Amino acid sequence: MDATLPTSETPAFSTARFRAEREADWVAFDALLTRLEKRGAKALSSDELLQLPLLYRATLSSLSIARATSLDKALLDHLEALSIRGYFLIYGVRESRLDRLKRFFLHDWPAAVRGLWKETLIVALILILGVATSWLLVAHDPEWYFHFIPEELSGGRDPRASVEFLRSTIGHGKAPDGEDGMLHVFATYLFTHNSRVSIMAFALGFAFGVPTMILEYYQGLSLGAMLAVFSAKGLGVEFGGWLFIHGTTELFAATLAGAAGLKIGTAVVFPGARGRLEAAAAAGRTAGKVMVGAIIMLLAAGILEGFGRQLITDTPVRYAIGTLMLLFWLGYYYLPRRSTAP
Amino acid sequence: MTPASTDARLRAAQAKKIREFVTPEGVDLELRIASASLRLGGLVIDLALIVVALILFTIAMLWAGFASRSTIMLSIWMLGGFVLRNFWFIGFELGQRAATPGKRLMGIRVVARDGGRLTADAVVARNLIRELELFLPLTMLSVSAAEDMASAWTVLFGLGWALTLSLFPLFNRDRMRMGDLIAGTWVVMAQRRKLDRDMASGEAAHRIAFSDAELAVYGIFELQELERVLRTADAKQMREVADTIRGKIGRPVAEEDDVFLTSYYRQLKTRLERKLLFGKRREDKYASD
Numbered sequence: 001m002d003a004t005l006p007t008s009e010t011p012a013f014s015t016a017r018f019r020a021e022r023e024a025d026w027v028a029f030d031a032l033l034t035r036l037e038k039r040g041a042k043a044l045s046s047d048e049l050l051q052l053p054l055l056y057r058a059t060l061s062s063l064s065i066a067r068a069t070s071l072d073k074a075l076l077d078h079l080e081a082l083s084i085r086g087y088f089l090i091y092g093v094r095e096s097r098l099d100r101l102k103r104f105f106l107h108d109w110p111a112a113v114r115g116l117w118k119e120t121l122i123v124a125l126i127l128i129l130g131v132a133t134s135w136l137l138v139a140h141d142p143e144w145y146f147h148f149i150p151e152e153l154s155g156g157r158d159p160r161a162s163v164e165f166l167r168s169t170i171g172h173g174k175a176p177d178g179e180d181g182m183l184h185v186f187a188t189y190l191f192t193h194n195s196r197v198s199i200m201a202f203a204l205g206f207a208f209g210v211p212t213m214i215l216e217y218y219q220g221l222s223l224g225a226m227l228a229v230f231s232a233k234g235l236g237v238e239f240g241g242w243l244f245i246h247g248t249t250e251l252f253a254a255t256l257a258g259a260a261g262l263k264i265g266t267a268v269v270f271p272g273a274r275g276r277l278e279a280a281a282a283a284g285r286t287a288g289k290v291m292v293g294a295i296i297m298l299l300a301a302g303i304l305e306g307f308g309r310q311l312i313t314d315t316p317v318r319y320a321i322g323t324l325m326l327l328f329w330l331g332y333y334y335l336p337r338r339s340t341a342p
Numbered sequence: 343m344t345p346a347s348t349d350a351r352l353r354a355a356q357a358k359k360i361r362e363f364v365t366p367e368g369v370d371l372e373l374r375i376a377s378a379s380l381r382l383g384g385l386v387i388d389l390a391l392i393v394v395a396l397i398l399f400t401i402a403m404l405w406a407g408f409a410s411r412s413t414i415m416l417s418i419w420m421l422g423g424f425v426l427r428n429f430w431f432i433g434f435e436l437g438q439r440a441a442t443p444g445k446r447l448m449g450i451r452v453v454a455r456d457g458g459r460l461t462a463d464a465v466v467a468r469n470l471i472r473e474l475e476l477f478l479p480l481t482m483l484s485v486s487a488a489e490d491m492a493s494a495w496t497v498l499f500g501l502g503w504a505l506t507l508s509l510f511p512l513f514n515r516d517r518m519r520m521g522d523l524i525a526g527t528w529v530v531m532a533q534r535r536k537l538d539r540d541m542a543s544g545e546a547a548h549r550i551a552f553s554d555a556e557l558a559v560y561g562i563f564e565l566q567e568l569e570r571v572l573r574t575a576d577a578k579q580m581r582e583v584a585d586t587i588r589g590k591i592g593r594p595v596a597e598e599d600d601v602f603l604t605s606y607y608r609q610l611k612t613r614l615e616r617k618l619l620f621g622k623r624r625e626d627k628y629a630s631d
Contacts, residue, residue, distance in 0.1 A: 013619065015542070015615055016540060016542055016543045019540055019543075020543075023537070026537065027537070030537075036438075037438050037439065040438075057367060060365065060367050060369045061369075063369060064369055068618070069615060069618060069619060070615065071562055071565055071566065071611055071614055071615055071618065072540065072541070072542065072569065072611070073566040073569055073570070074535070074537070074538040074569070074573065075537070075538075075540070077535040078535040078536065078537045078538070080371070080372070080535075081532070081533055081534055081535045082535075083369070083371060084371050084373065084532060085532070085534070087365055087371060088440070088451075088453065088532075089438065091365075091366075091459055092438070092440075092459050092460065100462065104462075108463075112463075184413070184414060184417040185413055185416045185417050185420070187417070188416075188417040188420040188421055189420060191421075191424075192420055192421070192423075192424040195424065195428075196473070199428075199470050199473045200473065200474065202470060203470060203471050203473050203474035204474065206471070206520060206523075206524060264524055277523065277526075278526075280523060280524050280526075281455065281456075281464075281523075281524065281525065281526025282526070283524075284463075284464070284467040284468075284523075284524035284525045284526060285461065285463040285464055285467060285525065285526065286463070287467060287524075288462075288463035288464060288465075288466040288467030288470070288525065289463045289466075291466060291467070291470055292463075292466055
């Protein structure tokens with residue numbers, strides 16, 4: 001080989017010439033991407049939007065060529081980063097935020113809930129089982145009550161309380177402390193607290209769903225114990241109304257959150273024909289939609305509980321509202337509809 | 343251990359972080375998995391920002407509460423805290439760059455593992471799990487410490503739980519959190535690199551011609567190190583590198599360091615790129631020429 005070859009003649013293909021020819025495209029693509037990231041698709045004219053995929057493909061082809069021919073690290077890194085950025089912007093978003101929101105409420109949310117019907121049934125059964133267990137135990141021997149609900153949390157609502165006191169706690173007769181001005185604070189507290197419990201029930205699902213089921217059973221236990229105390233004093237119907245007005249929404253949401261957790265747990269244990277990771281990912285996406293829905297439901301339940309329950313003290317009206325809410329949710333989720341989604 | 347095997351090991355370790363990611367156009371983007379330390383850095387920045395936002399928000403609400411003498415501010419404060427904590431991550435990751443401010447600073451982003459687009463449900467799922475991985479152990483510890491009922495077992499259990507979940511990313515190749523696993527996502531490098539000038543073009547003051555034997559001592563790894571040194575343009579570093587090369591090829595100190603290095607870089611690059619065109623990639627100086 002000629003010793004002075006690199007300096008004496010220019011090869012037919014040179015990376016310097018390659019760069020000089022293509023550089024304008026990369027700079028233009030970079031500028032378009034920056035504007036797109038900062039201000040969205042509206043910032044680009046229709047000409048520029050048409051240019052975008054062309055420049056993107058030009059950049060990708062440059063990357064391929066550069067990888068095969070160039071040893072300039074700065075150039076390679078730049079093209080790689082630019083291609084990655086371009087790929088995620090161009091293939092990333094296909095719908096506007098409004099369309100996505102519309103599709104979520106009209107299709108994705110109820111469809112995801114419908115997809116979980118088996119898990120929903122199981123969690124509901126566990127909840128009912130919890131209620132039944134503690135009800136039977138407390139009705140048989142009131143001492144059991146203190147095993148289910150710690151004394152400092154019950155606020156005096158235990159088997160030793162008088163009928164008048166119990167009645168006052170569910171909003172009949174004298175109002176507890178005349179805290180009407182604080183209702184919204186109460187509602188907000190309930191919402192944030194319940195949401196946290198539901199998120200937890202969901203998140204615990206990955207441990208094969210076992211902690212989720214325990215949590216749901218535990219919720220059922222405390223509910224059943226309370227129910228037994230009130231019905232023993234002849235306040236069962238009133239307590240039911242106190243619970244029903246928001247409980248249909250809140251317990252439904254808690255059930256759905258548990259079902260979402262259980263879905264992930266079962267997907268990990270029984271992945272079926274797919275790989276375990278793939279099955280968990282698919283289940284996670286369905287469950288994610290359900291969880292957004294459950295949090296919206298809990299917001300509704302918090303409003304019903306904080307405002308509705310304190311302002312409406314008439315038991316039949318409470319039942320009516322609770323039933324209406326339940327019918328609304330059931331209809332929204334399970335009524336068959338034409339599939340409009342892609 | 344020979345230097346050659348050390349180099350090879352280093353390269354293998356870097357290659358282990360690269361995941362094939364083929365676009366519909368058929369180009370492999372070679373995404374690089376973000377390291378655990380970058381993830382942690384991003385998380386710490388995000389948490390710090392959330393705390394700052396929470397403090398500012400609290401002050402604003404206190405002020406508004408005292409000014410208006412109504413308790414509605416208390417509700418807004420509670421709701422705001424809830425939204426901030428749960429939707430900081432979700433909100434930012436739903437944006438165009440799929441990254442929270444912390445992740446953006448670290449140059450990383452979230453992508454869907456299957457190469458499809460990152461859907462909202464995946465983002466929600468991966469971030470709701472955070473409640474379990476991060477906030478639950480934290481609250482458990484702080485509550486038990488505050489109420490002074492921290493039996494050693496509670497603390498130990500909380501700690502064990504937190505460690506199992508938060509160290510989970512260290513035990514898989516893809517550095518996936520529990521949330522990533524369930525949402526089907528990855529966190530990958532997404533740094534921006536600006537297009538630097540071409541070191542191989544531009545006028546050369548004095549051209550020094552190197553013989554083929556003088557150029558044959560180095561490979562691609564050394565070439566790119568040399569490129570880095572030239573781009574940094576630190577006089578002391580250039581002197582060191584120039585002296586090493588002069589010693590290796592047996593040339594006297596006759597020219598300015600930058601002139602010498604630039605000439606050597608250009609000719610080495612031309613030589614190696616020419617070989618590349620013929621399908622010969624010489625990774626480093628230990629590989630055969």
